[in-house]
Amino acid sequence: GAVVSQHPSRVICKSGTSVKIECRSLDFQATTMFWYRQFPKQSLMLMATSNEGSKATYEQGVEKDKFLINHASLTLSTLTVTSAHPEDSSFYICSAGGASRETQYFGPGTRLLVL
């Protein structure tokens, strides 16, 4: 399958600061990228869907002003957690999707800890 990377893999920040997480598809052009959040011992929950060059679509209950998504190219999407709080501490995972439903590849995840 395709390779998707995330940076950073881990980040610790102070409450009130903003954190940017990058998601890159390294060997294919992703039509769509998805952002998921996973709390400890829980499942992945879809946060938002982003298409290159257009605004992201957020799932119900996800604040678009808090989780800013930018999808500037077919290989890069960024998620910015603004004014992070301890309850935002989680494992953030992106996936990159291609032209068919079968082509969706997950990144390794970013562990965010907000103190």
Added chain:
Amino acid sequence: GESVGLHLPTLSVQEGDNSIINCAYSNSASDYFIWYKQESGKGPQFIIDIRSNMDKRQGQRVTVLLNKTVKHLSLQIAATQPGDSAVYFCAENNDLASSGGGADGLTFGKGTHLIIQP
């Protein structure tokens, strides 16, 4: 909203034995299902998928069974190995949520922690 769920949170299996992980889904419109393996601190890893026009699909040491009548999905792993220890998630989506045929956001089940005992 509707969601995908699992029957067992933890499954312990002897090395070499077969394991079966189950998943119940409630969205009758779901027509595409995927099983993922997730090791601690890593992203999900694709194992096998199946479309709703099939009831069985086999891969290397894995088989997925789909029973649309009772909305049940299972993953069978043959001859389990220590490296199979992980959390397994089923995931689904449906054509109604599709945006032009490309990849869609997935709804994940709760996960089953598979433990392989030596």
